[in-house]
Amino acid sequence: MPNVVVDPPALTPGTLRVVPIGGLGEIGRNMTTFEIDGKILIVDCGVLFPEEHQPGVDLILPDFTPIRDRLKDVVGVVLTHGHEDHIGAVPYLLRLKQDIPLIGSGLTLALIEAKLKEHRIKPYTLEVKEGQHEQLGPFSLEFVAVNHSIPDALAVAIKTTAGTVLHTGDFKMDQLPLDDRITDLRAFARLGEAGVDLFLVDSTNADVPGFTPTERSIGPVLDAVIAKAPRRVIVASFSSHVHRVQQVLDAAHEHGRRVAFIGRSMVRNMGIAADLGYLKVPEGVLIDSKQAANLPDNRIVYMSTGSQGEPMAVLSRMANLEHQIEVGQGDTVILASSLIPGNENAVYRVINGLTKLGANVVHKGNAKVHVSGHAAAGELIYCYNILRPKNVLPVHGEYRHLVANQQLAIQTGIPERNTVIAEDGTVLDLVDGRVSVVGQLDLGYVYVDGSTVGGITDADLKDRRILAEExxxxxxxxxxxxxxxxxxxxxxxxxxxxxxxxxxxxxxxxxxxxxxxxxxxxxxxxxxxxxxxxxxxxxxxxxxxxxxxxxxxxxxxx
Known part of the structure; x- marks a missing residue:
């Protein structure tokens, strides 16, 4: 049941107000505001991708209503990492005020700068690294290295006069990461010793027992699949999954194949990653997609987007025979990603279409070709025991994930009254080490429909569904x-x-x-x-x- 809308009281001096604008009850639209003494800090500003019941919608944005009239009070936007569900809405926020500073790691800022260039926005940026401290108005920030499915991810500790908040962003605790950059549990322990008053923690895999497998376990599987493939290999992944692309490049090079990137976002993001040194491209392995057409079928690997069954992405167009690359008998297609909840039907439709064309489709359901970028229950319990936070706000997940995460916190000894299951728009105040819910804002979805932002309503989508179905x-x-x-x-x-x-x-x-x-x-x-x-x-x-x-x-x- 949705919470009843309750206007929060005026914010008193010295109290930290925390409002999740998006990312609770959904996988996407991650955005949280922190306000104290008249200044606002934003952590992440991402998009949600539409589901089948939202026809014609391109993207779904957070509802900026709570800050729209207060953008002059925003001291900056901290971006924890470069995935679309954390940075994709930044261009739409900066359309409202272009000089809001963006703070993030090198790769994260490079990805968002490329995106903003398409929107003709030149941002103010501050590049930070793990271990770095920055003061933004009343917010003292410390950045902590965390491991995720994209390099350069950061957690952020936010210290104010009201207390200390630790926001993990998306993270896991891979002890053998491909880039040798582990989640800094020593920093977590140090912060825990000093006292963490509120812990905002990734919930995506809270209902998965044990520990998330290491990224290195995927390499041999991809290598074996590519080695046995009789004809072309097409690997679909997120366009920002640098680690997975690295493994594909290495396996292709090992077996005498060349690699061509397909899809605008894949070409752009991997170009950025290679230029910054996050992607190590073996000599001579990368070729243009036009050159790939002249190679023998058993000497080419296409690396494409579309692992979530998106209608306009490369893989879906291949399955519908709407792409210049025509999938056929003997081709191998690898879906190297997890299923985002809500995308299952679209993905299986693509799998069926490719199989019908004669392809051997390899996916997480029949081979270990992907591991998650999010901490499972065992890792989250470790974090709770290391940090011993006073209060916990599970974030980034559907409702079942948030509740599972809450239960893990309670199992480690955190009193249930100190854990909060919130939804988008819940207003929480931190004062004297205690967190309390003081209001509930009425926030909705903001739909991007072609060039229209916010002009499409739920009633419009209902009309579209009626037109399609009735x-x-x-x-x-x-x-x-x-x-x-x-x-x-x-x-x-x-x-x-x-x-x-x-x-x-x-x-x-x-x-x-x-x-x-x-x-x-x-x-x-x-x-x-x-x-x-x-x-x-x-x-x-x-x-x-x-x-x-x-x-x-x-x-x-x-």
Missing amino acids: GFISIFAVVDPLTGKVIVGPEIHARGFAEDEKVFDAVKPQIIKALIDAADNGTRDTHTFSQVIRRTVGRWVNSSHRRRPMIIPVVIEA
């Missing part, structure tokens, strides 16, 4: 407003409802009678006549055909 009926009639008599029509046209429009002959007399009855009862305006037609056709189509199409009546006065 069809469309239009009725045109010229009516004498005095008598209700139909002078011309009613003409009825349908799309996606019935092939033979003669089926509507049965309802036309009902429309004519209903209009005359309405006129007899005093109706004289075309709007009310339109509503009469809508109700009449709606009742008929529901009772006779068990359908609820969109009905658009057009009435013109004679």
Whole structure:
């Protein structure tokens, strides 16, 4: 059940107010604001990708309403890492005020700067590294190395007069990472000794027992699959998964194959990673996609986007025979990523389409070709025991993940009253080492639909679903407003409802009678006549055909 909207009280001096704007109850839109003494710090500003019940939507943004009129008070945006669900909404925030400083690691800032360039925005940035301290207004920040499925991820400790908050961002505790950069548990322990008043912790894998397998375990599997592949290999992954791309490059090089990047975001992001030294490209292994077409099938690996079944991504277009690379018998397709909740149907549709074309599709369900970038239950328990935080706010996850994370905290001895299961818009105040819920904002989804931002509502999406699922009926009639008599029509046209429009002959007399009855009862305006037609056709189509199409009546006065 959604929380009841409650306006929070005015913020008192010396109290830290924490508001998750996105990322709670969903995998995406991660954004949290921290406010004290009139200044605001934002951690992350990401997007959520649409599901099947949101047709036509490109991206979903956090609702900036709570800070829209207070952007002059924002001292900066800390970006924990370079994944879209943490940086993707930054361009839309900076459209409102371009000089808000962005703080992050080298790779994270390089990825967001490339994205902002497409929006013609040149940001103010501050590059930071693990172990670095920065003062932004009343916020004293310390950055801590954490391990994730993208290099250069950072947790951030936020120290204020109200207490210390530790935000993990996305993290895991891979002890054998490909870049040898482990989660800095010594820093966690030091912060824990000093006292962590509020711990915001990644919940994505809180319901997964044990420990997340190491990234290094994937290399041999990818190597074996590529070694056995008789023809072309197509690997689909997130366009920012540098570690996985590195493993593909190494395996391809080992077996005498060349690699071509497919997809604009893949080409852009891997170019950035290579330029900054995060991606080590073996000599001569990387080629342009046009050159790849001239190589023998058993000498090429395509590295593409589309592992989540996104309709416009490369892999989906391949499955639909809408891409210049035509998948066929003997090709091997590797889906090297986890399924984001909500994407299952889309992904399996792509798998079925590729299999039907003759490809051997290798995915997490039948081979160990991906490990998660998020800490499982065993790792989270370690963190709780090391930090011993006074209060816990599980973040980044669906409701079940948040609750599972809360239970882990309670198992380690943190009192249940000191754990908070919040939702987007929950207002929490930290004062004197205690966290309390003081309000609930009414925040919604902000849809990006082509060039439109925020213009599409849930009602619009409902109309789109009705059009897609139930069809469309239009009725045109010229009516004498005095008598209700139909002078011309009613003409009825349908799309996606019935092939033979003669089926509507049965309802036309009902429309004519209903209009005359309405006129007899005093109706004289075309709007009310339109509503009469809508109700009449709606009742008929529901009772006779068990359908609820969109009905658009057009009435013109004679």
